[in-house]
Amino acid sequence: MTTTAELETRIRASLRTWAAEIDDADEEAPTPEPGRPAPVRLMAVPAADDLDESSADAPAAGRSPIRLLVLAGAAAVLVLVVAVAVLRPPTASVEMIDEPPPTSVEELPGPRAVATALPPGFQPIWTDEHGPTANPAGSGGLSQTIQRFDVGTGSVTVVVQPLDDVSVRGDASNGTVRGQPASMAATGDGTTARFIWDEPGATIQAFSQGLDEEQARATLDSLVARTDDAADGFDAPTGAAIPVTLRAEQVWRRGSGSPATSTVAYAATGSTRWSIVVSSHAPAGNADLDLLTSDVGVDRQVIAGQERAVVTPERVHAGFGANGVSLEDVYRTVAWFDTDGALIEVQARDLDAAALEAVIAGIDRADEAAWSALPAEISTQVESLPVATRSTWGDVELTMRGDAPSPGDVLGQWQPAGACLRSGDAPARCGSFPGGGVSGSATVTSSTGWFPSSCCREAGRHLVTVATPEGWWLFGALDGANDDLRVSALGEEVERQWVTATEGSATTLAAFLPLTATHATITISYEITPPGSDVPATEVPQRGSYEFTVDAPAR
Amino acid sequence: MISTDREPREDAEFDEFYRTHRVPMTRLAVLLIDRRSEADEVVQEAFAAVHQRWSDLDTPPAYLRRVVVNRCHDVLRRRRHRREVVIEEQHVAPPSGDDLRDVIASLPAKQRTVIVLRYYEDLSIESIADLTGMPTGTVKSALHRALAQLRLVVER
Numbered sequence: 001m002t003t004t005a006e007l008e009t010r011i012r013a014s015l016r017t018w019a020a021e022i023d024d025a026d027e028e029a030p031t032p033e034p035g036r037p038a039p040v041r042l043m044a045v046p047a048a049d050d051l052d053e054s055s056a057d058a059p060a061a062g063r064s065p066i067r068l069l070v071l072a073g074a075a076a077v078l079v080l081v082v083a084v085a086v087l088r089p090p091t092a093s094v095e096m097i098d099e100p101p102p103t104s105v106e107e108l109p110g111p112r113a114v115a116t117a118l119p120p121g122f123q124p125i126w127t128d129e130h131g132p133t134a135n136p137a138g139s140g141g142l143s144q145t146i147q148r149f150d151v152g153t154g155s156v157t158v159v160v161q162p163l164d165d166v167s168v169r170g171d172a173s174n175g176t177v178r179g180q181p182a183s184m185a186a187t188g189d190g191t192t193a194r195f196i197w198d199e200p201g202a203t204i205q206a207f208s209q210g211l212d213e214e215q216a217r218a219t220l221d222s223l224v225a226r227t228d229d230a231a232d233g234f235d236a237p238t239g240a241a242i243p244v245t246l247r248a249e250q251v252w253r254r255g256s257g258s259p260a261t262s263t264v265a266y267a268a269t270g271s272t273r274w275s276i277v278v279s280s281h282a283p284a285g286n287a288d289l290d291l292l293t294s295d296v297g298v299d300r301q302v303i304a305g306q307e308r309a310v311v312t313p314e315r316v317h318a319g320f321g322a323n324g325v326s327l328e329d330v331y332r333t334v335a336w337f338d339t340d341g342a343l344i345e346v347q348a349r350d351l352d353a354a355a356l357e358a359v360i361a362g363i364d365r366a367d368e369a370a371w372s373a374l375p376a377e378i379s380t381q382v383e384s385l386p387v388a389t390r391s392t393w394g395d396v397e398l399t400m401r402g403d404a405p406s407p408g409d410v411l412g413q414w415q416p417a418g419a420c421l422r423s424g425d426a427p428a429r430c431g432s433f434p435g436g437g438v439s440g441s442a443t444v445t446s447s448t449g450w451f452p453s454s455c456c457r458e459a460g461r462h463l464v465t466v467a468t469p470e471g472w473w474l475f476g477a478l479d480g481a482n483d484d485l486r487v488s489a490l491g492e493e494v495e496r497q498w499v500t501a502t503e504g505s506a507t508t509l510a511a512f513l514p515l516t517a518t519h520a521t522i523t524i525s526y527e528i529t530p531p532g533s534d535v536p537a538t539e540v541p542q543r544g545s546y547e548f549t550v551d552a553p554a555r
Numbered sequence: 556m557i558s559t560d561r562e563p564r565e566d567a568e569f570d571e572f573y574r575t576h577r578v579p580m581t582r583l584a585v586l587l588i589d590r591r592s593e594a595d596e597v598v599q600e601a602f603a604a605v606h607q608r609w610s611d612l613d614t615p616p617a618y619l620r621r622v623v624v625n626r627c628h629d630v631l632r633r634r635r636h637r638r639e640v641v642i643e644e645q646h647v648a649p650p651s652g653d654d655l656r657d658v659i660a661s662l663p664a665k666q667r668t669v670i671v672l673r674y675y676e677d678l679s680i681e682s683i684a685d686l687t688g689m690p691t692g693t694v695k696s697a698l699h700r701a702l703a704q705l706r707l708v709v710e711r
Contacts, residue, residue, distance in 0.1 A: 007702060008674060010655060011670065
């Protein structure tokens with residue numbers, strides 16, 4: 001049995017050995033000229049954007065209550081609906097592709113909101129929608145409790161999140177809270193403090209405002225746990241030196257899952273970089289504006305005639321661990337509750353205050369007709385982009401849109417802007433890859449339930465996956481005839497399900513992978529023999545694999 | 556664009572900063588995203604970001620590391636499917652001969668990031684959470700899952 005300490009020692013040694021092998025960095029690096037800054041490449045500087053976008057699809061702050069409330073749900077696994085009753089037999093044939101299996105798209109009862117007052121030239125670029133999930137113990141599930149207590153003229157907000165049963169070694173303790181080692185940090189002005197500690201099965205963060213450290217610790221110590229499970233929350237104590245009252249709370253019981261969510265993103269004409277994202281979340285728990293505005297950097301402001309929670313990134317980042325970074329170009333988040341309790345959230349960037357207010361004033365709940373019109377608008381925009389690659393099988397055609405890969409991208413990254421799927425004479429259905437990533441998703445909801453989902457990696461092999469509610473179609477256009485692809489799904493090799501057709505030097509292949517579970521891991525591994533001796537082996541990936549983890553919301 | 560109207564003293568300081576931190580940051584980036592070319596690009600961009608804000612930064616090394624880590628996240632995110640499906644790319648590099656390293660390289664992005672920051676950068680759970688924007692519970696969960704994977708390798 002290896003102890004944790006021994007394991008950690010091994011990991012450290014392995015990483016340091018690995019890092020030490022990266023010893024030629026100086027040789028490839030540009031040499032600064034004397035007296036001049038190092039010749040870093042002048043390009044779009046990620047700086048402030050990185051601080052936020054890279055950590056999540058969320059706006060701004062890592063620990064804003066809005067994010068805590070909303071984005072765990074938004075990041076939840078989505079969309080692919082698995083047919084339970086009817087599965088096609090796993091035989092590969094052209095017919096399977098020419099005649100896609102009948103599908104049904106799960107009803108998504110969540111609230112839908114759209115922007116009806118967009119700046120000139122803006123249009124939708126993608127939508128996303130998922131029903132409630134019931135996997136809070138898994139990644140992406142939403143399971144947390146937030147409570148705000150008034151403490152005299154100050155307040156304490158407690159956020160309880162689940163923690164794996166096995167404790168990981170604690171860090172940075174400075175004092176205790178509720179008898180547990182806790183870390184504590186305070187804002188520079190001393191008005192707000194954050195405490196973090198663990199209790200059995202839970203990790204808890206608390207934010208105090210308007211209290212000194214001693215008062216905050218005393219208040220947290222005095223809270224009365226409702227049950228042995230911290231996720232059930234706390235009651236205010238009686239007889240405390242400073243009166244404590246529970247002002248607002250949102251309690252998610254373990255197992256309650258994430259609320260249904262819909263999202264639509266908008267961009268300026270010709271761009272797939274979003275400027276506005278409107279998300280709607282079904283009512284859950286008992287959240288209110290008090291909770292949304294409990295954290296540092298989240299303010300309550302009247303915008304377009306209604307009080308709303310506004311994340312102010314500068315303040316969030318300047319709160320704990322301030323580094324003086326200017327964050328003028330990160331996106332803003334404004335959130336509020338609709339009359340039915342649905343949480344509406346607007347993220348916006350590159351908009352001035354007046355434009356943002358106009359957008360917010362025009363946010364409206366969408367009826368079925370308004371929502372159904374969005375895919376067509378998105379399709380039209382994506383279809384206007386040039387075709388970069390094309391995969392066909394039978395009369396099914398899948399095109400990747402955007403700038404064609406340049407020769408220099410052969411072993412590098414190509415960033416398609418979108419994908420279109422056409423079957424027979426039916427109109428193409430298209431979706432955009434909003435991140436511009438080399439892999440992305442283009443969710444194309446339709447009556448037949450096709451979901452072009454990802455594409456395109458490495459050295460001329462263009463792998464395209466198309467998810468349907470029943471499973472996956474995989475289209476591959478492989479340059480070179482010696483590729484040996486092996487596919488496994490749910491731990492079973494499904495190599496025989498591949499069908500191939502060769503035209504010239506290119507091999508097109510397709511496969512259908514039925515899914516029978518709400519969670520599946522599909523691994524596609526390949527071994528490649530360079531097709532000719534004139535191709536240096538070092539320039540051709542010898543082997544590799546793609547792994548798809550698929551989670552479907554429970555029915 | 557990067558301003559060029561800085562004082563020579565600031566440029567000299569930045570040069571020294573660049574020389575001191577470039578290789579360590581490149582190593583960190585390679586540990587996070589494997590590919591040297593991408594790591595170099597990430598680090599260059601990070602230095603560009605630091606340079607642009609050089610006179611405003613209280614702790615340039617911390618900011619540099621934050622940008623490197625977040626930029627690596629960007630790279631990893633571009634490699635994976637957005638939302639519905641996660642593609643965890645197994646890289647094409649040949650086996651290193653170190654089973655532990657190979658498994659670290661194959662970990663999902665979040666777990667890999669946490670492992671590298673915890674055991675290469677020696678950051679605390681809270682620091683990792685601050686750096687990456689993950690809740691501390693998420694960091695701990697990712698670390699726990701990654702350690703479980705790595706333990707299997709060590710004990711097999």
